[in-house]
Amino acid sequence: MTDKLLLILDKEARQTDAEGIWPARSIQALRDSGLMGLTLPADAGGGGAGMRQFAEAIEKIAAHCASTAMIYLMHVCGANMIAASSSPRRAELVKTMTAGKAVATLAFSEKGSRSHFWAPVSRASSNSGSTILNCEKSFVTSAGHADFYVVSTGAIGAKSPIDSTLYIVEKNAPGLESKGAWNGIGLRGNASGPMSIRNCHVDDNARLTNEAEGFKAMMEIVLPWFQIGSAAVSIGIAEAAFAGTVAHTTSARFEHLNESLASALARLARMRLAIDSSRAYLDHTLLRIEKGAPDAMLFVLGSKATAAEMALAGTDEAMRACGGAAFSRDLSVERNFRDARAASIMAPTTDALYDFIGKAVAGLPLF
Numbered sequence: 001m002t003d004k005l006l007l008i009l010d011k012e013a014r015q016t017d018a019e020g021i022w023p024a025r026s027i028q029a030l031r032d033s034g035l036m037g038l039t040l041p042a043d044a045g046g047g048g049a050g051m052r053q054f055a056e057a058i059e060k061i062a063a064h065c066a067s068t069a070m071i072y073l074m075h076v077c078g079a080n081m082i083a084a085s086s087s088p089r090r091a092e093l094v095k096t097m098t099a100g101k102a103v104a105t106l107a108f109s110e111k112g113s114r115s116h117f118w119a120p121v122s123r124a125s126s127n128s129g130s131t132i133l134n135c136e137k138s139f140v141t142s143a144g145h146a147d148f149y150v151v152s153t154g155a156i157g158a159k160s161p162i163d164s165t166l167y168i169v170e171k172n173a174p175g176l177e178s179k180g181a182w183n184g185i186g187l188r189g190n191a192s193g194p195m196s197i198r199n200c201h202v203d204d205n206a207r208l209t210n211e212a213e214g215f216k217a218m219m220e221i222v223l224p225w226f227q228i229g230s231a232a233v234s235i236g237i238a239e240a241a242f243a244g245t246v247a248h249t250t251s252a253r254f255e256h257l258n259e260s261l262a263s264a265l266a267r268l269a270r271m272r273l274a275i276d277s278s279r280a281y282l283d284h285t286l287l288r289i290e291k292g293a294p295d296a297m298l299f300v301l302g303s304k305a306t307a308a309e310m311a312l313a314g315t316d317e318a319m320r321a322c323g324g325a326a327f328s329r330d331l332s333v334e335r336n337f338r339d340a341r342a343a344s345i346m347a348p349t350t351d352a353l354y355d356f357i358g359k360a361v362a363g364l365p366l367f
């Protein structure tokens with residue numbers, strides 16, 4: 001990751017947040033730096049990087065611009081799903097993404113099943129050899145900006161709520177429409193607005209999984225990349241808040257006492273320990289994945305939950321340590337505070353992760 005790239009992210013971050021605009025210049029800088037293909041298979045021209053290298057890269061991006069990091073995370077999830085598919089177009093699509101010519105994203109969450117993305121309420125149908133998609137997606141990062149949408153929908157003739165299939169829908173596909181602007185309190189550059197897919201006819205080349213095998217692909221391919229990336233984004237945001245808090249509390253002075261804001265020392269210590277603990281948990285998770293340990297998935301679930309909780313608490317400490325200067329938006333820690341809130345309600349939400357982890361440790365079925 002070059003200093004030039006980080007400088008561009010820094011330069012764009014404030015305006016991206018203030019105006020709530022998709023950060024085209026920052027994404028162009030990611031394209032130019034070769035990061036769009038970082039995790040794609042080397043045999044298909046990609047960078048072949050594993051989750052550890054990805055986590056290091058996205059944490060740095062998030063510390064400079066969390067909106068850009070979330071757009072990148074959704075791209076990596078979508079791109080890896082496309083690369084893992086048996087679509088006849090796989091090689092061509094991977095080549096396009098590796099060259100930085102396409103941004104991918106996930107269109108999983110639906111109005112009907114809300115944060116339970118694993119159970120889409122939409123159903124695909126078929127007519128004279130073509131498949132027809134009709135879905136109301138509630139949140140799609142990079143809506144209207146992405147080139148490749150990885151779309152989930154109930155399988156044709158689905159028997160259970162988790163019988164789904166994944167498809168790639170390209171940006172100009174008839175029936176694909178963005179349904180409104182994004183005005184989130186944080187990650188304001190994400191363009192994570194709703195989209196509808198109406199009467200969209202796709203052929204077999206668009207199929208990323210076999211019929212009714214979408215759930216398996218979401219859990220085994222997409223989820224690990226999303227969880228690890230989301231944990232790293234939370235850690236990056238918390239690191240930025242920590243740096244901002246150190247800078248402010250060591251420079252602002254009580255002139256009548258000739259002291260800096262020494263009252264913040266315990267807050268700084270708590271933030272530091274919490275960030276380091278979260279990073280240690282993520283490192284342990286990555287080790288379990290690298291070793292192929294049977295309990296790796298339990299840690300994958302925990303990594304996003306622990307990092308999201310840490311970033312909520314850490315950015316709250318930052319706001320309190322920096323006082324009115326942060327509240328009145330003079331400092332970037334207030335952006336970190338708002339950005340940090342997304343991870344806990346992005347699916348699987350922290351509540352849902354606690355539910356899954358609780359079931360797993362109690363020996364109960366997850367679904």
Ligand SMILES: Cc1cc2nc3c(=O)[nH]c(=O)nc-3n(C[C@H](O)[C@H](O)[C@H](O)COP(=O)(O)OP(=O)(O)OC[C@H]3O[C@@H](n4cnc5c(N)ncnc54)[C@H](O)[C@@H]3O)c2cc1C
Nearest residue numbers: 106107108109114115139140141192342345346347349351
């Ligand atoms: C910034 C941002 C970007 C996003 N980008 C994308 C994207 O690119 N693609 C995509 O598909 N989706 C995306 N989403 C959607 C996201 O993953 C969630 O689906 C969405 O935030 C859920 O919001 P909701 O109001 O529907 O939640 P609800 O499902 O209504 O949940 C409300 C609350 O209920 C809790 N809850 C739900 N189920 C349980 C349970 N079983 N046990 C305990 N508590 C529970 C939740 O934790 C939450 O606190 C994005 C969301 C945000 C905020």
